[in-house]
Amino acid sequence: MFKFNNLSLQIGGNEILRHMTGEIPEGSITALIGPNGSGKSSLLSLLCGLTLPTEGEILLNEKSLNKIKRSIIAKQIALLPQSNPVPTTLTVSDLVTFGRHPHRPWYKKVAKEDKQVIDWSMNEAGVTAYAERLLTDLSGGELQRAWLAMVLAQDTNILMLDEPTSWLDIAHQVSLLKIVRRLNKQYNKTIVWVLHDLNQARQFSDRAILINNGEIITQGDVNDVINAENITRVYQTSVKMHSLGNRDILWPEEQL
Numbered sequence: 727m728f729k730f731n732n733l734s735l736q737i738g739g740n741e742i743l744r745h746m747t748g749e750i751p752e753g754s755i756t757a758l759i760g761p762n763g764s765g766k767s768s769l770l771s772l773l774c775g776l777t778l779p780t781e782g783e784i785l786l787n788e789k790s791l792n793k794i795k796r797s798i799i800a801k802q803i804a805l806l807p808q809s810n811p812v813p814t815t816l817t818v819s820d821l822v823t824f825g826r827h828p829h830r831p832w833y834k835k836v837a838k839e840d841k842q843v844i845d846w847s848m849n850e851a852g853v854t855a856y857a858e859r860l861l862t863d864l865s866g867g868e869l870q871r872a873w874l875a876m877v878l879a880q881d882t883n884i885l886m887l888d889e890p891t892s893w894l895d896i897a898h899q900v901s902l903l904k905i906v907r908r909l910n911k912q913y914n915k916t917i918v919w920v921l922h923d924l925n926q927a928r929q930f931s932d933r934a935i936l937i938n939n940g941e942i943i944t945q946g947d948v949n950d951v952i953n954a955e956n957i958t959r960v961y962q963t964s965v966k967m968h969s970l971g972n973r974d975i976l977w978p979e980e981q982l
């Protein structure tokens with residue numbers, strides 16, 4: 727699906743990303759992990775075609791991403807950014823309807839098929855009950871799920887989610903992680919997400935790309951990448967793997 731080769735990004739003379747080479751296989755769930763400021767969102771932005779690399783190339787299904795029209799990319803890739811400005815006059819259902827934008831001309835009425843996808847998306851994200859509420863009247867977690875519904879309504883094969891669980895309580899975190907994994911299994915959607923919770927990343931992803939200081943340190947099977955040795959080295963805090971029931975949990979060694 728995605729292959730990227732020797733990607734570098736400079737902004738205002740600062741080297742943000744350096745010589746990144748890797749791949750994201752079709753139908754996989756890939757977690758981008760790494761400390762704050764390491765370059766995860768910047769890589770996501772390049773993969774969506776929102777930012778152009780200073781050097782290197784991204785291939786989407788063997789085709790150079792910068793040669794694909796934005797209107798075509800919008801039908802293939804949906805992005806949930808880390809933070810969004812909140813439009814003050816929109817309701818949840820207005821926002822989710824915007825998700826259909828790549829599939830219908832703006833001057834046309836919402837078709838029956840669009841309406842079905844909008845309703846399905848709101849239901850999946852758990853926002854149907856407050857569909858007619860203004861975005862400004864929602865809590866942080868409710869708002870996050872409204873944005874997720876908009877992304878789902880875009881109905882793309884690739885979902886890029888930048889810290890989708892921030893603002894969510896633990897029940898809604900698990901619910902979102904499960905929704906995304908079900909979309910992956912049921913519809914073979916390719917998922918790339920930035921997750922700070924390394925145990926969640928390990929449990930819900932197939933692969934991981936570990937980034938530090940704008941470089942890829944390692945990538946591959948999530949269990950090979952997210953281990954105590956790699957995490958201790960890159961995050962510079964000592965962690966250990968513990969068995970809890972039938973699961974391994976990564977936990978800091980530092981005593982509080």
Ligand SMILES: Nc1ncnc2c1ncn2[C@@H]1O[C@H](COP(=O)(O)OP(=O)(O)OP(=O)(O)O)[C@@H](O)[C@H]1O
Pocket residue numbers: 737738740742760761762763764765766767768769
């Ligand atoms: N437009 C910009 N101009 C200058 N520096 C930038 C710009 N965008 C990002 N950076 C810098 O690039 C580095 C990587 O940022 P990025 O947002 O990709 O990191 P991240 O790994 O997603 O971080 P976090 O986990 O904190 O969200 C940071 O040092 C950031 O300050």
